[in-house]
Amino acid sequence: MKRREFLKGLGATFIMLKSSNYLRETESQNGDMIKRRLGRTNLMVSVIGYGGGGIVDWRQAQIIREAIKLGVNFIDTAHKYGDGMSERVIGEAIKGLRDKVYIATKTVRREAKGAEMDIKESLARLQVEKIDILQMHGVSSMWDLEFILNEKYGALKKVKEYRALGKIDFIGITGAHSPIDGYWRIDSEKEIRVMAEAIKTGEFDTIMVSYHIEFQNDSIKALLELARQYDVGVICKKPLGAGKLIKKYGVEKLLKFVLSNPNIHTAIPGMRTIEEVREDVSIGLNKKGSSER
Numbered sequence: 067m068k069r070r071e072f073l074k075g076l077g078a079t080f081i082m083l084k085s086s087n088y089l090r091e092t093e094s095q096n097g098d099m100i101k102r103r104l105g106r107t108n109l110m111v112s113v114i115g116y117g118g119g120g121i122v123d124w125r126q127a128q129i130i131r132e133a134i135k136l137g138v139n140f141i142d143t144a145h146k147y148g149d150g151m152s153e154r155v156i157g158e159a160i161k162g163l164r165d166k167v168y169i170a171t172k173t174v175r176r177e178a179k180g181a182e183m184d185i186k187e188s189l190a191r192l193q194v195e196k197i198d199i200l201q202m203h204g205v206s207s208m209w210d211l212e213f214i215l216n217e218k219y220g221a222l223k224k225v226k227e228y229r230a231l232g233k234i235d236f237i238g239i240t241g242a243h244s245p246i247d248g249y250w251r252i253d254s255e256k257e258i259r260v261m262a263e264a265i266k267t268g269e270f271d272t273i274m275v276s277y278h279i280e281f282q283n284d285s286i287k288a289l290l291e292l293a294r295q296y297d298v299g300v301i302c303k304k305p306l307g308a309g310k311l312i313k314k315y316g317v318e319k320l321l322k323f324v325l326s327n328p329n330i331h332t333a334i335p336g337m338r339t340i341e342e343v344r345e346d347v348s349i350g351l352n353k354k355g356s357s358e359r
């Protein structure tokens with residue numbers, strides 16, 4: 067069977083959601099962090115999450131704890147970030163706070179054996195009993211996706227086994243392109259195509275895609291609509307254009323733009339100082355006494 071037919075076949079067996087439940091947001095109090103339902107995970111996640119890509123130093127544990135104190139309840143990391151430091155520091159930071167945060171980590175391994183090694187290490191580094199969301203990291207091509215889905219040796223098979231054991235709650239997938247890196251016009255279309263096929267398989271509860279003020283087109287809009295139809299949670303990476311758009315627009319405008327799209331459930335800026343955390347988090351706080359921003 068051809069790859070595309072195989073993927074489409076899987077998608078056809080999945081029942082699409084037609085419900086306003088998708089766009090659920092908390093009725094938060096004035097000053098509280100606004101939370102949105104992360105698709106069918108039903109996790110109510112803070113609209114500003116923590117991007118853990120730049121965590122490389124033990125001193126950052128304090129900064130993560132500050133973010134949690136201010137209302138961030140979603141932290142994204144990956145097995146490979148900082149050669150494991152990101153997960154280790156997050157593990158320290160959430161000690162005694164585990165019930166206050168959802169942890170999403172990732173594996174870049176495409177084969178079952180490698181994925182299992184990563185999952186075991188991630189659990190140990192994070193010092194947790196369970197990973198809330200395990201994401202397939204940086205899936206950059208249909209070939210990549212097909213490998214992951216392979217029923218005999220693909221990574222997904224092992225991730226599902228760990229889910230059955232109660233070590234993972236949900237499974238996600240992240241795209242691979244980096245807008246603003248000189249190649250984004252080509253790569254973004256590819257990322258969107260791969261994420262769309264991933265959604266249609268019905269295997270993934272969340273996707274992570276790049277989205278920011280200078281990256282909006284019909285393809286990304288269609289992808290977000292597809293995610294809505296399948297009740298898939300959407301995490302926005304690079305909301306500040308990898309920091310490169312801050313000078314031009316300012317953090318407030320950039321994050322408000324991302325959050326003005328209700329089909330995006332959490333934006334996860336990378337933050338390395340307390341000042342950055344305070345500024346970024348403040349954009350997700352309810353300032354009007356209702357869920358409205």
Ligand SMILES: NC(=O)c1ccc[n+]([C@@H]2O[C@H](COP(=O)([O-])OP(=O)(O)OC[C@H]3O[C@@H](n4cnc5c(N)ncnc54)[C@H](OP(=O)(O)O)[C@@H]3O)[C@@H](O)[C@H]2O)c1
Pocket residue numbers: 116117118119120142143172203204205240241242243274302303304305306307308309310312317334335336337338339341342343345346
């Ligand atoms: N394929 C994938 O799975 C994938 C790929 C890329 C990213 N991600 C995830 O997405 C997260 C975010 O992506 P990103 O960090 O590349 O891009 P980003 O969030 O768009 O930008 C982060 C940059 O913005 C700066 N910044 C943040 N808040 C600021 C503030 N208030 N004032 C001034 N500068 C500020 C940071 O500076 P500092 O350097 O000083 O902190 C950092 O350089 C990553 O951490 C990671 O979790 C996932």
